[in-house]
Amino acid sequence: MLYTLISPYTITEEIKKSRFIVNASPINNTEQASHFIAQVSELSATHNCWAWKLGNQYRFNDDGEPTSTAGRPILAAIEGQDCDNVVVVVTRYFGGIKLGTGGLIRAYGSSASHCLQQAPLVPIILRIPCYITCLYSEWPILENRLKEANAIIEEQTFDAMSTQLHIAITEDKIASFNEFIINLTRGREKLIIKQ
Structure with missing residues (x-):
């Protein structure tokens, strides 16, 4: 069974002095996804990485992080939590300690997963x-x-x-x-x- 969020949800995590702000929201179309990404992205942040999934459609963006270290793990978190019709934006403020490729994948993926685990979800009835x-x-x-x-x-x-x-x-x-x-x-x- 697939789930979506009841309403937008936000958490903040600190990983090796970097602050990760995770914003997730239910969406019904690509325009809503783009609007939410623009709305919650913080220009002063180091990176605003995101992913969304709508049925068989999906997109993700690393926003300057090394290729496939941010957007792809966020998408994997969405799929891993059995979510659909969802957009997740992870905003990172760099804390001075480099995380490396594996560390970035873990940080983006786990923070997105934690957000979706804590958010109120509802089953999607097809x-x-x-x-x-x-x-x-x-x-x-x-x-x-x-x-x-x-x-x-x-x-x-x-x-x-x-x-x-x-x-x-x-x-x-x-x-x-x-x-x-x-x-x-x-x-x-x-x-x-x-x-």
């Missing part, structure tokens, strides 16, 4: 987007069933005779919900999975 059409007379019954199935109505439009819905529903409920739609509409409609 839902599949679908379409449904029903007559107005069928809508009250369908509306109740949508609530029971914990489906989310993403968009609803109306015409003279019916309502068209774009919903998101968990995969385990698709077969039974499709059967319900077929029975409700007497075979006129079925659940259409959005490609």
Whole structure:
């Protein structure tokens, strides 16, 4: 099961006199990730290294640290804590002691992990987007069933005779919900999975 943060979370750690400020936040798109990175990055800091993950998409940045010693370990921490839809920025203020390649990897990775371990998390419920059409007379019954199935109505439009819905529903409920739609509409409609 994958998790995301309930809200932004921050911790500060000191490692060999360097101060590491870790800011993590839930995100729903790349624009939110970029905005959060810009918002929490401190210009006076030595480095503002970051990583984000959104499903199969991910990015990371070492911000001047040796290649793959900061961004990649932050991403590994996100994945290691079973997180998704998350951005993590680790801001480093150099304390005068060089950490070396291994030390940097450990420092960035462990501080990001500690932040995600302490942050309040919530499970991500994966839902599949679908379409449904029903007559107005069928809508009250369908509306109740949508609530029971914990489906989310993403968009609803109306015409003279019916309502068209774009919903998101968990995969385990698709077969039974499709059967319900077929029975409700007497075979006129079925659940259409959005490609």
